[in-house]
Amino acid sequence: MRVGLRVRESEPEGGGSPRLFDEVRRVLRVKHYSMRTEVVYLGWIRRFIVANGRRHPRSMGAAEVERFLSSLAVDGQVAASTQNQALSALLFLYKEVLGIELPWMEDVTRAKRPRRLPTVLSRGEVQDLLAQLDGRPWLLSSLLYGTGLRLMECLRLRVKDVDFARNEITVRNGKGGKDRRTVLPKSLAEPLQRELERARALHAADLQAGFGAVHLPHALSRKYPNAEREFGWQYVFPSPKRSVDPRDGTVRRHHFDDGTLSRALKSACRRAGIVKPVSAHTLRHSFATHMIEAGYDIRTVQELLGHKDVATTQIYTHVLNRGAGGVVSPLDR
Numbered sequence: 001m002r003v004g005l006r007v008r009e010s011e012p013e014g015g016g017s018p019r020l021f022d023e024v025r026r027v028l029r030v031k032h033y034s035m036r037t038e039v040v041y042l043g044w045i046r047r048f049i050v051a052n053g054r055r056h057p058r059s060m061g062a063a064e065v066e067r068f069l070s071s072l073a074v075d076g077q078v079a080a081s082t083q084n085q086a087l088s089a090l091l092f093l094y095k096e097v098l099g100i101e102l103p104w105m106e107d108v109t110r111a112k113r114p115r116r117l118p119t120v121l122s123r124g125e126v127q128d129l130l131a132q133l134d135g136r137p138w139l140l141s142s143l144l145y146g147t148g149l150r151l152m153e154c155l156r157l158r159v160k161d162v163d164f165a166r167n168e169i170t171v172r173n174g175k176g177g178k179d180r181r182t183v184l185p186k187s188l189a190e191p192l193q194r195e196l197e198r199a200r201a202l203h204a205a206d207l208q209a210g211f212g213a214v215h216l217p218h219a220l221s222r223k224y225p226n227a228e229r230e231f232g233w234q235y236v237f238p239s240p241k242r243s244v245d246p247r248d249g250t251v252r253r254h255h256f257d258d259g260t261l262s263r264a265l266k267s268a269c270r271r272a273g274i275v276k277p278v279s280a281h282t283l284r285h286s287f288a289t290h291m292i293e294a295g296y297d298i299r300t301v302q303e304l305l306g307h308k309d310v311a312t313t314q315i316y317t318h319v320l321n322r323g324a325g326g327v328v329s330p331l332d333r
Contacts, residue, residue: 020056020097021045027097029247032218036152044089057093058100065090118285118315119276126286128272129265136237136256137264139191144280146185148287148305150175151280155255159196160232164189173217174306182304195236203234206242206253215245215252288316 021042028038049057051071052064065087072078072086094100121129126145133141143154153171161170167184174180184192206212213228214235220227227233237256245252261280269278276282284305291301302313 024093024097028092031096035246040085041089041092044086045093048086048090048093058098118289119278119282120289120316121274121276121278121282121286123290125272125274125276126283129268129274129278132268132271133264136195137261137268139188139195140237140256140261141265141268141280141283142185142188143192144283145287146188147182148284148291148301149182150284150306151258151261154280155235155237155258157236158232159199159234159236162192162196162236164193171306176306176308178306180303180306192236199234199236199238200231202238202253203231211242211251211253213250213252215247215254285316288313292316 024042024045025038028041033041045057048065048068049055051068052060068090069083069087072083130138130142130145140154143149144151147154147169149157149169149171153174157169158172161172162184163170164184167186167189168181169184171180171182203212207229214233216224216228216233235253235255239254239256242251242253244250245254258280265278265280269276288301288305291304292298298310298313298317301316302310305313307313
């Protein structure tokens with residue numbers, strides 16, 4: 001992404017003023033937005049500026065934003081979630097970065113996301129899928145299905161947050177910035193302990209080579225200056241290679257790449273003969289549905305999933321054999 005985009009309006013007077021994209025990035029990091037959100041927001045802001053002849057956002061307003069969002073829906077035929085993502089990026093730009101209060105922003109119509117039933121695998125399909133996987137992809141997929149974790153919650157899991165004695169996993173800073181606990185399947189205790197030993201050996205080698213510092217969220221690196229090199233703060237699933245952290249240029253070991261797991265799942269589905277569209281999130285959907293099928297209270301499932309509203313969890317009751325699938329047709333009677 002070329003973030004050094006020039007805009008037609010000159011920068012404000014004062015030689016030390018930062019470029020627009022540098023300022024967007026700075027505010028995103030001050031507010032502790034994730035790197036993924038940073039990349040996405042910068043991308044939408046750049047597209048908005050380019051679509052309007054590279055004019056500075058200060059010289060634009062409601063007409064340009066509404067025209068841009070309408071173009072996404074009409075010409076680009078993007079999904080409602082994509083349009084809302086673009087609007088969120090522009091809202092952030094104007095309100096948080098430029099400090100411009102625009103009342104018309106409240107009148108912009110947000111596209112409504114259509115209500116869709118989640119794709120859920122049967123228990124047999126989950127077994128067939130996992131049988132086609134091995135190594136880390138198998139362990140990650142098993143953990144996603146066995147705990148109900150979101151993909152990035154699983155990949156960002158820290159060593160200290162796995163409690164084998166209590167069979168619990170603590171999710172830190174999950175969706176909405178909340179912490180929660182979920183179940184650790186007993187059947188995964190042994191392979192997960194082996195994975196931790198592998199991570200320990202990798203961390204020891206990094207320390208010996210003069211590295212070993214992991215990224216800490218928010219201001220923890222200042223509050224606990226030695227924590228970034230402690231094993232408890234390392235990722236359970238570290239990347240095979242070290243890389244440069246784009247936040248500060250430090251060479252660190254990131255977590256396992258989600259793209260690798262995605263490709264492994266796609267290949268496993270093909271070999272297992274599963275025709276449903278399957279992603280890592282499908283395993284989370286399957287966890288929730290199978291928990292409710294097993295008779296667990298919906299509030300319990302809500303807590304395990306980290307849903308803010310129980311209405312979000314209730315969608316899984318629609319894929320149980322209590323709706324159309326549980327009705328006997330009069331023709332069969």
